[in-house]
Structures are given as C-alpha cells and as structure tokens.
Amino acid sequence: MTIQINTDKTITGEKRSSDFFTSQINEALQRFESHITRIEVHLKDENGDKDGFNNIYCLLEARLEGRQPIAITTQADTTDLAVSDAISKIKSALKTIIGKMKKH
Template identity: 60%
Template sequence: MKIQSNTAKTVNGDKKSQSFFISRIVEELNLYQSYITRIEVHLSDENGKKEGENDLRCLLEARLKDRQPLAVSSQADTIELAVSGAIDMLKTALETTIGRMQNHHSQPSQNL
C-alpha cells in the first residue's frame, strides 16, 4: 500500500508531521491493505491564513484493486482531528465496500 501526501502551502507539512500521519494511516488501515493499492492524502486550510473554525481539511482517497476509488473528507480545528476523522470515515467506507465485494463473490449463482 503506497501513500502519497500532498500538503497545501498554508499547512505545516514538515517531514515529522507527514511521518506521523502516514504511520497513523498505515496502522489504522492495515486490515485493508490487501485491497488498497494507494492512498492519497490531501491536507489543506480552507481559509488560507485567516483564522476560522473547522477550516483544516483532510481528504483521503483510497485506490482499490479493480474498483473505483473511495474518497472521504473531514474538517476540524486541527490537522490531527481532521486526519483522524477522515481515517474513521474511510474505514467505514472500506468496510461497506469490501463487505459488498465479499457478499457478491460468496453468493451462489442461481440458474433459472
């Protein structure tokens, strides 16, 4: 599972922060790694340099094998909370998508 990180100019994107978020994503999504080819992380500040509530955004896009990509987004007051929220949303989306894939493959075909 490859992880690509993109950070807007107005967001602190130093190596230490990126390392922390990437390790957190790998840890939280490890269960799904056999289904995921790549995850793209986009961190941005919706208000630029202006102050505001819930203006930090994390968009996670999971590229799945033989499937359309899944994308989720979370906004919060801190990047940490935005990343955490996006991870939780992506886990839910992956559980639903993978569950459907498994149900589809495990149902016996009916010959009419």
C-alpha cells in the same frame, strides 16, 4: 500500499507530521492492505493565514484494486483532528465495500 500526503502552501508538510499520519493510516487500514493500492491525503487550510473554526480541510482517497477509488472529506480545527476523522470515515466505508465484495 503507498501513502502520499499533499498539503497546500499554508500547511507545512513537515517530515515528522508526514511520518505520523502515514503510521496512523497504516495502522488503521492494515486489515484492508491487500485491497488498497494507494492512499492519497490532501490537506488545505480554507482560511489561509487567518484564524477560524473547522478551517482545516482533509480529502482522503483510497484506490482499491480493480475498483473505482473512494474519497471522503472532513473539516476540523486542527490537522490532526481532520486526518483522524478522515481515517475513521474511510475505514467505515472500506468495511462496507469490502464486505459486499466478499459476499459476491
């Protein structure tokens, strides 16, 4: 499972943050690893340099083997919250999709 993290120009894609998010994603989606070929994370700050609430936007896309990719979006006050919310949402979606695949 390959994990790619993309950020806009207002969010710094520091190595430490990238490694932290990669390990979070690996840990949370480990049981689905055989079905996932790639995870893409897109982070952007909706307000740019200005302050605001729920201004961090996160799109998390999971590419499944032999199926269409699934994507979810979240917005939060911080990058950490946006990514963790996105991980829990994608995990729930994967449980449903892979559960249906196993029944057929």
